Amino acid sequence: MNAELSILDLFLQASLLVKSVMLVLLSMSLMSWAMIIQRSRALSQASQKVERFEDRFWSGVDLSQLYQEVKARKHYLSGSEQIFYAGFTEFARLHRSNGGVPEGVMEGASRAMRVSLSKEVEELETHLPFLATVGSISPYIGLFGTVWGIMHAFIGLGAVKQATLAMVAPGIAEALVATAMGLFAAIPAVMAHNRLSHKVNRLENDYANFMEEFSSILHRQAFATPKEQ
Template sequence: MSAELSILDLFLQASLLVKIVMLILLGMSVASWAMIIKRSQILSNAASKAGRFEDRFWSGVDLSQLYKEVEARKDDLMGSEQIFYTGFKEYARLHRSNGQVPDAVMEGTSRAMRVSLLREVDELETSLPFLATVGSISPYIGLFGTVWGIMHAFIALGAVKQATLAMVAPGIAEALVATAMGLFAAIPAVMFYNKLTNQVSKLEHTYATFMEEFSSILHRQAFAANQE
């Protein structure tokens, strides 16, 4: 009879605490999958935008013209575009007020771009700590449910005079479902945490490289303007 039980049957027959554990794990699994899908789309979009913007940046377009194009949609910027917008805006402001000291202009510009870079990376890493948490604690939550369920089954078994395997097996099976659900929640969370973290690292490297290249261009312009 126990072989015919479905997971739903095992859940319904489990003790209240084991049911709560299973529901918690189910909720964590659903939430982690929602975050995985959303964050994967955001990172894929960020990589595409970075590639398109850098193609435009290196196409030979005038930086002032590019700045005007970017400024027209400044509320929808991310990644390299945001770093460019922040850096060029700060460069133009400092150059107007302190153009005779190019080192000061570049120091302020670089500082503004570094802050922008950190903010962009922080935005990319949103939800990743939650995935790490799910991956690390889900097996232990499931194990807690399993231990409690098995303990409950053996306590009930001790109350009868003639104990058989058929009497204890359903209770143990109910408890083991909690461990299975813990692994079901943890494994995808760990796998995608590693995958998404790697994507964030690659994007961070892309942004940092662009920032350094852009800084070099502005550095040349600042010193060339000072010599005129």
């Protein structure tokens, strides 16, 4: 037996089922890495957008002017901008048609912002369930391949009169590669899922805080007397 068997050699010598397990784990690992990179970039961009928009929002700009700026690119909004656009649009619509009932105006605006917040958070969480799935099931898939490979190796020993370690070692080694690949797929997925989930929670808090602060501003406008407006 060649003592310098590579992972490729072990893969080629493995049974069809163990090969299938290895290929599934490799595919899951590649897909999870693609999603990790894509989500990391998306969440970083979302954080930057929140900071830029809130700097603009609290710069003292007139809200009507800011609304017109945001409305001009309404098809490309996300995060705090989208929440602001949804809330101000509904507020303005209800204020024109139902200005005498400020409670109804505020309820409608708040409801629009909550719906928008929910959609934005759902967008931020894209692909995170897949990473959680990879992290939780990959070790078990790898273990299944290992158990099958070892069982296959020992069954093969039953056909010979004198069993030696040299005869069973390659089969066990190739089976253990499946477990290693399961861990290789699972560990980065779990770590990335936890890190990205933390970023999503932080952005969700930023969105919720902005929504509450903006609601307070709209509340003052809704309940202001004509002279105060």
